Amino acid sequence: MKWLRRLGYLVLALAVIGAGAYFWLVVDASGPSDGEYAIDMAEVRQLAASMPGDKAQEIRVERISAFKMPRTAMIAGDGWGEVDVPVYSYQVAFVDKEIVIDTAIDGVAAIAQKDPNFDGAAYARMQAAMIKASSIVITHEHPDHIGGLVAHPALSMVLGHTQLTQEQVNHPEKMFGLKFPEGALANYKPLSYDRVHAIAPGVVVIKAAGHTPGSQLVFVQLANGKEILFLGDVAWRHENVDRVLTRARLVSWWFLGEDRDAVLHQLAALKTLQETEPALVVVPGHDIDKMGEILQSGALVSGFK
Numbered sequence: 001m002k003w004l005r006r007l008g009y010l011v012l013a014l015a016v017i018g019a020g021a022y023f024w025l026v027v028d029a030s031g032p033s034d035g036e037y038a039i040d041m042a043e044v045r046q047l048a049a050s051m052p053g054d055k056a057q058e059i060r061v062e063r064i065s066a067f068k069m070p071r072t073a074m075i076a077g078d079g080w081g082e083v084d085v086p087v088y089s090y091q092v093a094f095v096d097k098e099i100v101i102d103t104a105i106d107g108v109a110a111i112a113q114k115d116p117n118f119d120g121a122a123y124a125r126m127q128a129a130m131i132k133a134s135s136i137v138i139t140h141e142h143p144d145h146i147g148g149l150v151a152h153p154a155l156s157m158v159l160g161h162t163q164l165t166q167e168q169v170n171h172p173e174k175m176f177g178l179k180f181p182e183g184a185l186a187n188y189k190p191l192s193y194d195r196v197h198a199i200a201p202g203v204v205v206i207k208a209a210g211h212t213p214g215s216q217l218v219f220v221q222l223a224n225g226k227e228i229l230f231l232g233d234v235a236w237r238h239e240n241v242d243r244v245l246t247r248a249r250l251v252s253w254w255f256l257g258e259d260r261d262a263v264l265h266q267l268a269a270l271k272t273l274q275e276t277e278p279a280l281v282v283v284p285g286h287d288i289d290k291m292g293e294i295l296q297s298g299a300l301v302s303g304f305k
């Protein structure tokens with residue numbers, strides 16, 4: 001019966017290794033949490049004030065689509081319950097122009113797949129907004145942020161006022177199979193900047209490589225003084241900042257191939273920022289509950305014009 005005992009030990013050993021691996025890949029949220037990333041608000045505000053002209057009047061939001069995801073994929077250790085993952089686009093409205101932030105998913109594919117969560121009317125408003133925008137910026141090169149750009153029927157015209165960064169252009173593999181049409185970027189001049197850069201009065205982009213190489217935050221100071229910081233997917237939900245916890249390793253490494261430590265450093269910096277700048281409105285990438293609060297507060301308004 002020696003072999004049976006050996007088999008028993010083997011099964012036990014595998015169970016222990018398996019439980020450890022499960023914990024490490026799916027549950028554990030630990031990691032470095034401070035020191036390597038900081039947002040200097042004095043510098044950001046100085047840049048925001050550096051461009052002449054009136055600041056924006058308001059920021060509008062459209063919910064273009066949604067999908068569902070297990071909680072532990074968003075916040076490691078939070079279990080397998082499903083959470084709604086809305087997909088948004090934003091329109092920063094000045095007196096004389098508009099900036100679109102993020103372009104959601106490829107609507108052509110969503111329609112072909114009869115995606116029940118896809119809002120065709122919202123998508124049409126976003127497409128129209130992209131045409132008349134003075135500028136389009138995206139927080140990162142993932143398909144739920146760059147998709148509406150890639151699939152835009154007037155792509156070459158729209159690209160003419162789109163400020164993709166050098167890093168975003170350099171990493172098409174982060175678009176997970178989505179592709180710009182052949183040659184679309186042949187003569188494209190990407191935006192190149194170090195750390196922080198003003199793109200309009202009150203509007204500053206802030207590099208935040210980690211979730212993807214081309215990730216950036218977008219800061220907006222409105223004419224009324226209100227300040228909003230779009231986090232892209234550094235945080236999918238506000239809890240990522242509040243608890244300084246990020247996605248399960250399985251998701252970070254296997255599915256996203258992200259720099260998890262960099263994301264944790266950024267979450268720690270954002271947590272500090274939240275404490276030192278309590279009036280700053282932070283907008284996570286995909287948080288239906290936080291968006292409800294933000295809309296309620298009036299910091300963002302619903303529906304593009």
Ligand SMILES: [Zn+2]
Pocket residue numbers: 142144145233285286
């Ligand atoms: Zn996203």
